[in-house]
Amino acid sequence: MKTRIFGNYWRFAAIITNLAFVLLCAPLDVAAQDTLPVPDGLSEPRGLIAEPGPITRATLFADRHLGKGDLNNGFYVDFGKMIPGAGWLSAGPGYRKWFGRDTMLLDGSAAYSWNGYKTVQARAVLPKFAKSRLALGTQVRWMDYGDVDYFGVGPDTLEGARTQFAIQATHIAAHATLRPTRWFDIDAQIGLLSPSLKDSPLNRTMPSADQPTFVPSELSMTIDTRNYREHPTSGLLLRGAASHYEDRDTGAFTHQRYEGELAGFIPMAGERVVLAVHGWLVTTPRDNDTSVPFYMLPSLGGSNSLRSFADYRFHDRNMVVANAELRIAMMTHVDLAMFTDAGNVAARIHDLDLEKRSYGAGLRFHTRRQTFARIDVAQGNEGWRFLFRLTDPFALSRLERRAAVVPFVP
Amino acid sequence: MRVATIVLAAAMFGASCAGVGRPQVQNAPRPPGASMWVEPTDLATRDLYNGPWGAENAPDPKDVYDLVELKHSGVNLGMTVKDSKGREWSVKQPFPGNLDSEAPVEVTISRLLSAIGYHQPPVYFLPAFTLKDDFGRHVERGGRFRLKMDGMKETDSWDWAANPFVRSKEYQGLIVLLTMFNSTDLKNTNNSLYERKDGDLLEHWYLSRDVGSALGDTHRMAPRKNHIDSFEQLPFILGVTNGFVDFAYKGWYTNLVRERITPEDVAWACTLLGQLSDQQLQDAFRAAHFEPEIATRFIAKLREKIQQGRSLTLAAARD
Numbered sequence: 001m002k003t004r005i006f007g008n009y010w011r012f013a014a015i016i017t018n019l020a021f022v023l024l025c026a027p028l029d030v031a032a033q034d035t036l037p038v039p040d041g042l043s044e045p046r047g048l049i050a051e052p053g054p055i056t057r058a059t060l061f062a063d064r065h066l067g068k069g070d071l072n073n074g075f076y077v078d079f080g081k082m083i084p085g086a087g088w089l090s091a092g093p094g095y096r097k098w099f100g101r102d103t104m105l106l107d108g109s110a111a112y113s114w115n116g117y118k119t120v121q122a123r124a125v126l127p128k129f130a131k132s133r134l135a136l137g138t139q140v141r142w143m144d145y146g147d148v149d150y151f152g153v154g155p156d157t158l159e160g161a162r163t164q165f166a167i168q169a170t171h172i173a174a175h176a177t178l179r180p181t182r183w184f185d186i187d188a189q190i191g192l193l194s195p196s197l198k199d200s201p202l203n204r205t206m207p208s209a210d211q212p213t214f215v216p217s218e219l220s221m222t223i224d225t226r227n228y229r230e231h232p233t234s235g236l237l238l239r240g241a242a243s244h245y246e247d248r249d250t251g252a253f254t255h256q257r258y259e260g261e262l263a264g265f266i267p268m269a270g271e272r273v274v275l276a277v278h279g280w281l282v283t284t285p286r287d288n289d290t291s292v293p294f295y296m297l298p299s300l301g302g303s304n305s306l307r308s309f310a311d312y313r314f315h316d317r318n319m320v321v322a323n324a325e326l327r328i329a330m331m332t333h334v335d336l337a338m339f340t341d342a343g344n345v346a347a348r349i350h351d352l353d354l355e356k357r358s359y360g361a362g363l364r365f366h367t368r369r370q371t372f373a374r375i376d377v378a379q380g381n382e383g384w385r386f387l388f389r390l391t392d393p394f395a396l397s398r399l400e401r402r403a404a405v406v407p408f409v410p
Numbered sequence: 411m412r413v414a415t416i417v418l419a420a421a422m423f424g425a426s427c428a429g430v431g432r433p434q435v436q437n438a439p440r441p442p443g444a445s446m447w448v449e450p451t452d453l454a455t456r457d458l459y460n461g462p463w464g465a466e467n468a469p470d471p472k473d474v475y476d477l478v479e480l481k482h483s484g485v486n487l488g489m490t491v492k493d494s495k496g497r498e499w500s501v502k503q504p505f506p507g508n509l510d511s512e513a514p515v516e517v518t519i520s521r522l523l524s525a526i527g528y529h530q531p532p533v534y535f536l537p538a539f540t541l542k543d544d545f546g547r548h549v550e551r552g553g554r555f556r557l558k559m560d561g562m563k564e565t566d567s568w569d570w571a572a573n574p575f576v577r578s579k580e581y582q583g584l585i586v587l588l589t590m591f592n593s594t595d596l597k598n599t600n601n602s603l604y605e606r607k608d609g610d611l612l613e614h615w616y617l618s619r620d621v622g623s624a625l626g627d628t629h630r631m632a633p634r635k636n637h638i639d640s641f642e643q644l645p646f647i648l649g650v651t652n653g654f655v656d657f658a659y660k661g662w663y664t665n666l667v668r669e670r671i672t673p674e675d676v677a678w679a680c681t682l683l684g685q686l687s688d689q690q691l692q693d694a695f696r697a698a699h700f701e702p703e704i705a706t707r708f709i710a711k712l713r714e715k716i717q718q719g720r721s722l723t724l725a726a727a728r729d
Contacts (some may be wrong), residue, residue, distance in 0.1 A: 368507025
């Protein structure tokens with residue numbers, strides 16, 4: 001089995017490397033990132049609607065109190081970073097400290113959400129080995145999510161079949177990231193994941209709440225030329241990942257997962273209009289004797305994937321989603337967004353299609369580099385949905401997580 | 411649960427935004443060599459473009475600066491860099507988008523304060539600079555460059571409520587000036603105590619250092635900074651009650667100015683600042699790369715405030 005797993009990794013690595021080579025040879029402006037042009041953002045776009053004072057003040061507040069990411073030492077508020085299903089607001093205390101002129105970061109935080117989800121995490125990162133080309137780190141994360149929606153497996157499940165499960169998990173992970181350039185990294189990680197299902201309507205129908213302990217490992221490669229991660233207005237993201245989840249108890253749930261993801265942000269009319277496109281394919285190949293726990297199956301639906309559908313609306317072994325969003329600046333810090341989402345799940349990868357669709361419009365409230373609030377109204381096969389979130393739909397927070405989360409988060 | 415989440419979030423944000431309670435001010439013993447202000451004897455000839463530390467201590471805009479570390483405190487972005495001469499600089503940068511940048515305000519106000527005798531560290535402004543980090547060179551957004559000098563180091567902060575200068579004219583005058591500039595971040599940690607060695611002489615400088623949160627309005631929720639429209643709209647003085655000046659200042663730190671400042675304090679500070687020529691005031695804004703039209707509007711409003719402050723004592727004398 002090990003030979004096959006490593007074989008899969010090498011095949012995957014070769015595909016990604018070839019893809020990266022093709023991209024580097026293409027006439028993209030990624031190479032120019034090493035000699036940045038004149039620093040941007042020093043002038044405001046002209047011809048916009050005058051912005052009401054409260055929006056500008058909210059933007060100022062977001063810039064100064066939410067916009068510094070991991071930079072500040074000391075106590076901080078861990079704010080709005082939980083998974084879909086947690087509700088629109090989550091918050092909790094955190095403390096971080098940089099040491100030795102940015103050579104080590106220690107960070108710990110806890111958060112509690114609107115829907116009662118809880119997380120606690122601690123991590124250590126050493127980002128400056130080999131002139132910042134190599135970063136090493138470790139993280140431990142405890143998660144307790146109650147009332148996660150589940151509708152069954154397959155693309156044809158009914159909305160009325162909604163039930164809920166509750167899950168608790170602890171994940172310890174270690175990772176190494178090789179970064180040859182500012183915009184390209186190769187990441188490897190390995191860990192120990194011990195999930196357990198708690199008392200809930202769905203769990204009571206299952207034969208046992210005991211879940212296996214997994215050893216998850218992942219190899220990924222990312223090309224990322226986005227100008228800002230939480231409010232990108234230009235650039236490209238290309239990511240491929242291969243994961244192996246080893247069931248340490250019985251082997252019955254050992255499985256692999258492969259992901260390919262592409263996002264592009266095309267500025268037009270001097271960034272007054274931005275076209276964002278995104279595609280994501282996830283597959284867990286079917287093996288003869290193993291299965292995938294339902295909470296680790298790829299899932300689809302919710303505020304970052306199919307916006308007119310409920311969170312985690314569809315589950316199956318394979319998932320594909322494509323999004324396109326046109327953002328038009330109305331005010332300096334408010335964009336009107338029109339979007340369409342399409343995707344589906346399937347038991348076999350060649351059965352995937354884009355049958356489930358959402359259309360909609362919304363508003364994006366943002367600083368130059370962060371969407372701090374958004375309102376979306378989406379319509380699709382299962383009706384209308386209104387969303388208020390404190391994150392950008394294309395922030396792709398999974399790129400920032402070191403410890404994998406269960407359930408699978410679309 | 412939901413209420414608890416909101417209360418938790420609100421409490422944590424509230425704690426990060428809180429101002430100060432009304433301090434019971436008291437004089438602390440004045441150590442030898444301690445000063446906050448030195449009477450300027452050459453005010454009319456002072457160079458407000460290069461400032462008190464001169465062009466010889468300014469950062470070279472053509473130099474390549476090595477990244478030492480990123481800034482890990484405060485609400486502004488920034489970093490520590492080292493120039494080709496081995497000098498270390500603390501750089502305060504604007505956020506991308508340049509919304510209400512504090513960096514130029516800090517340089518201009520530092521120029522004004524130092525010109526009329528208040529101690530200030532060496533600060534300069536570069537709109538952009540070349541940064542060299544582990545991945546190579548690139549052009550970086552500029553900002554306020556503060557030099558870390560040999561023989562001069564920050565040893566502590568000082569407290570508005572307890573320091574050797576409480577109720578002295580320079581202390582009262584400093585509060586008047588910061589109020590005139592609509593400074594909104596008057597927390598104690600922005601007051602720095604510097605130890606400066608000049609030969610055998612050891613001086614202790616009490617200075618108001620991170621003064622960039624100003625030249626806008628004094629709203630408690632996300633006050634505007636570096637915003638001429640807001641600065642022009644907010645009045646300076648509302649009147650005099652029981653011998654104390656009522657300011658229009660509405661920020662978190664109103665306790666510093668309420669029922670504490672007399673018309674004489676205001677007149678002292680305004681007379682001092684009013685001695686600067688228009689050219690000197692223009693130079694103070696030019697040093698921070700303000701657009702000339704914006705600088706002219708700021709100066710006009712400052713002149714208006716200076717005039718209002720001076721007229722207080724005249725009115726009191728007439729009464």
